[in-house]
Each structure stands twice: as C-alpha cells, then as structure tokens.
Amino acid sequence: MSDLDAWIKVVGAELGIDPAEVPTGAVLGLAKDVAHNVVRPGAPVSAYLIGLAVGRGADPAEAVEKVRALALGWSGEQVETA
Template identity: 60%
Template sequence: MAGLDGLDEWVVTAAVELGLEPADVPVGLVLDLAKDVAHNVVRPGAPVTAFLLGLAVGRGADPTDAAARLAELARQWPTPS
C-alpha cells in the first residue's frame, strides 16, 4: 500500500483489529468509489456507499464488480437542477 499521510498505518491497524488481512483491503478501489460518489451524488454519500460496499462484499459480492457498479451508478447520477 502506498502511503497517504498515515492511511497505510490506519488501514493496517484497523484491519488487524477486525481480524482481516491488511493486504486484502482494496484501498484504491474504495477511495475511487468514494470520490465518484462525493463528486457526483453528495459528499455524505461517500462513507455510506463505502459501508454499503462492505456489506455487499461481506455477503459474497465481488469487491471489484460491486465497486464498479456503484461507481457507474454515481457517474450517471442526475445533477440537481
């Protein structure tokens, strides 16, 4: 993982706390999805969408596929008039 001002250390620490392998955390994927949602939908939707992605993956969804579907949905989201 490439560092983003302490992000690597946080991800490793949080992953270990939750019994996860830090190497299994797709940081870039989650950050890209959060960016798409924050910029195209609404900023508070970014962490909520990351949580939704986590729920879907926890229930067996492929993280790359689920993130791609959500990112595409966010990019197609209608802009407010």
Template identity: 65%
Template sequence: MNDLEAWVTAAGAEIGVPPTEVDTSAVLDVARDVAHQVLRPGAPVTAYLMGLAVGRGADPADVAARIRALALAWPHRAGAQPSVADPPTP
C-alpha cells in the same frame, strides 16, 4: 508505510481484516465519485454498503465498478455546484 496504510493495517487488525484484502484505491475512487457526483455524505455510507455486499459474498471489484458507474451516471441536483472532475462549460 504512509498514514493510510498504517491506519488500514491497524484498523484491519482490530477487526480481523488483513490489509491485503483492502483495495484502498478502489474504495477511495468510489468515495470520490459518490461525494462529487451524488452527495458528500453518501461517500462513507456507500463504502459501508460496499462492505456489506462484499461480506455477503459479492466480488469487491464488481461492487466497486457497479457503484462507480451508478455514481457517474447520477443526475446532478438542481443548483448543485459542479465537481472538480466536471469539465468547464464554455
């Protein structure tokens, strides 16, 4: 078990969420895309929004896909540094 798995297991146990219900890859993918494409502080807030949506009955995979698509389509801010995921400009 790596550190992230240990944390998810311990934190989940603290609040009654089994680790099998946590798709860490999807959450990390969304957080990365929001942090790089929108703004860094948006990543944890978006993860919270996802949790609220799922807690209200939304499908976790659908929520992650919709948020990732929104983040990837988000226009770059003027003067913002490109993310590491952006291809270099020739």
C-alpha cells in the same frame, strides 16, 4: 508508511483483515466519484453498503464498479417517488 496505511494496518488487525485485501485505490476512487457526483455523505455510506454486499457474498471489485457506474451516471432522477 503513510498515515492511511498505518490506519488500515491497525484497523485490519482489530477486525481480522489482512491489509493486502483492502483495495485502497478503488475505495478512494469510488468515494471521490460519489462525493463529487452524488453527495459527500454518500461516499462513506456507499463504502459501508459495499461492505455489506461483500459480507453477503458479492465480489468486491464488481460491487465497487457497480456503485461507481451509478455515481458517474447520477442525475438524481433515478429515484422513484412513492
């Protein structure tokens, strides 16, 4: 078992989440895309935002793909100024 797998198992147990429910590859891929195309600190924050969305009923895979698409198309010009 890798350190990551062990961590997911322990944290999952603490939070009542089955490690089999954690799409590790998708989350890591998303983090890579956000970190490389947007900004590094955006990776964990994006994961948190997806967690909030899923907690409110969003489909996990769909949420990841939406954020991944945003990251891959990011130019910084998407933000409107007030």
